[in-house]
Amino acid sequence: MQAGLAIGEFAELTHLSVRTLRRYHESGLLEPATVDPSSGYRYYASSQIPTAQVIHRLRELDVPLVEVAEIIATESPEVRAELIAAHLQRLEAQLDRTHAAVISLRQLLRPDAEKLRVQLRSLPERVVAGIRGEVDHGDVLTWYDDAIVELDESLDGVAPVGPLGGCYANELFSAGHGDVLLYRPVAEPPVRGRVSRVTLPSVELATTLHRGPHDNIDVTYGRLGMWVVDQALAVDGPIHETYLVGPRDDPDPLAWRTEIGWPIFRLSSQP
Amino acid sequence: MQAGLAIGEFAELTHLSVRTLRRYHESGLLEPATVDPSSGYRYYASSQIPTAQVIHRLRELDVPLVEVAEIIATESPEVRAELIAAHLQRLEAQLDRTHAAVISLRQLLRPDAEKLRVQLRSLPERVVAGIRGEVDHGDVLTWYDDAIVELDESLDGVAPVGPLGGCYANELFSAGHGDVLLYRPVAEPPVRGRVSRVTLPSVELATTLHRGPHDNIDVTYGRLGMWVVDQALAVDGPIHETYLVGPRDDPDPLAWRTEIGWPIFRLSSQP
DNA sequence: ATCAAGCCTCCCGCTGCGGGAGAGTCAAGT
DNA sequence: ACTTGACTCTCCCGCAGCGGGAGGCTTGAT
Numbered sequence A, B: 001m002q003a004g005l006a007i008g009e010f011a012e013l014t015h016l017s018v019r020t021l022r023r024y025h026e027s028g029l030l031e032p033a034t035v036d037p038s039s040g041y042r043y044y045a046s047s048q049i050p051t052a053q054v055i056h057r058l059r060e061l062d063v064p065l066v067e068v069a070e071i072i073a074t075e076s077p078e079v080r081a082e083l084i085a086a087h088l089q090r091l092e093a094q095l096d097r098t099h100a101a102v103i104s105l106r107q108l109l110r111p112d113a114e115k116l117r118v119q120l121r122s123l124p125e126r127v128v129a130g131i132r133g134e135v136d137h138g139d140v141l142t143w144y145d146d147a148i149v150e151l152d153e154s155l156d157g158v159a160p161v162g163p164l165g166g167c168y169a170n171e172l173f174s175a176g177h178g179d180v181l182l183y184r185p186v187a188e189p190p191v192r193g194r195v196s197r198v199t200l201p202s203v204e205l206a207t208t209l210h211r212g213p214h215d216n217i218d219v220t221y222g223r224l225g226m227w228v229v230d231q232a233l234a235v236d237g238p239i240h241e242t243y244l245v246g247p248r249d250d251p252d253p254l255a256w257r258t259e260i261g262w263p264i265f266r267l268s269s270q271p
Numbered sequence C: 001a002t003c004a005a006g007c008c009t010c011c012c013g014c015t016g017c018g019g020g021a022g023a024g025t026c027a028a029g030t
Numbered sequence D: 001a002c003t004t005g006a007c008t009c010t011c012c013c014g015c016a017g018c019g020g021g022a023g024g025c026t027t028g029a030t
Helices: A007-014 A018-026 A046-060 A065-073 A077-109 A137-154 A214-230 B007-014 B018-026 B046-060 B065-073 B077-109 B137-154 B214-230
Strands: A042-044 A119-123 A126-136 A164-168 A177-185 A195-200 A203-211 A233-235 A239-245 A257-266 B042-044 B119-123 B126-136 B164-168 B177-185 B195-200 B203-211 B233-235 B239-245 B257-266
Touching (some): A007 A046, A018 A042, A042 A046, A065 A077, A077 A214, A077 B077, A119 A257, A137 A195, A214 A257, A214 B046, B065 B077, B137 B164, B203 B214, B214 B233
Antiparallel strands (some): A126 A177, A126 A195, A203 A257, A239 A257, B119 B203, B239 B257
């Protein structure tokens, strides 16, 4: 009889497992053309092969099933392309993270070449031109790229009094979301767009220098953290970064210099 | 008191979540320096920060926890480097798969430009020089690369009577493991090393031409499968591939031509 | 002494896949 | 018509790792 393809045959044609096909049926992702009501046997039509292949490919890209369902339910090729492009972007982002992880892993596993030099520094209250934001941890880089452009534009022609700096709230790391400030010290902070006049309070900072790209900056953070703990100090307030040499000063990432500053205070019970 | 870092502080310093740290303790991956026996509170030493960071990085690379445990338990830097290199290789392999998936996805979602041309072909019994193997689905490419070198060497100077071909058992796709044959038709098949004289039985083939690289060859497979099902035919025997234009004929993948042949027979109940 | 914040354990959820048990069904050969 | 073996059905469990939430105890600052 012309019942269609049994699940096993269909599985072989599409390189999906029988089990997986059953799950896809159950979840409504790929319904068999017919189901024998008495036996419960699933039968697929040959026209379902391309659909199954698309599903297979999308799953290979780790597209979650819900999204796969969305994609194959979408008629319009444009919307479909959009959905897929969105996922490809996520893939790329992951690739970047992989890259960064590899780099700092190498750094971490290298026998500690240099000793960490930490400087205690008292910063007075300062008035700067800055852009504030409240962002998710994952969006920091995007936010930063945007903000720096705007800051640069509004400071066009104004002589800076010091290097570019940033302030990152602790919640950014603990809760994955928090306040961020990108600033540049200038004599007369303008107020334009998101740029405003910000007064940085005076702080006690434990600072150290990070050399090279930011891929592995948290290695330095970790080392500074160790130092702070060992000195029986506590962290108190947002983390400071000062971009002494950045991408716009030198295209070679190895030349970059970033000063990391942790606001600290002596624990009461310590001498 | 000098108890060390509470789990929350440690979590913030290492960018691991409190929950995750507890799990790592439970699984023995990262034991706190001390555990208060009465309260059960975990306290970490600052010297554990680097270890935690390594773990974090490895997890970012999706290294399974068991392997992470192995790596950080390994003293010798060389062995450690090996373990990590092994994983990086896996990452690369996955990248290749991602690449292939993207390509054939594009192909699959493109409105079907060309119609599939299928030719029925009766092949007589043939005697060829071939290398047999029994491989896992994932190892086919490696096996192929090896086999073709050996085949080429043993046929050095012998004039081929036809293009390179391959035979792939159905179990390779269904069970993920099966017989494979790579062959070249020659007048006088030599017997040397793994190369032997193979008699290919006569077959009825439904053949079609796949153009371009093999990344998306299963799109063509799927279409051929559709055709075969629609013609109420059944597949019977190993799949044939004939490499009319391959990497050694033309470096440009777009120029490659592969003929796919499915052994078929008419279903009895059909006219 | 009080109180919020932090910590504890235990249990369940999630995503996708696979294995296995036990029973029913299909199709080919006798 | 019957047997037989290959398929298929459903249902339950396991896996990796992470997260959420409940209910209760500790900590440490005021």
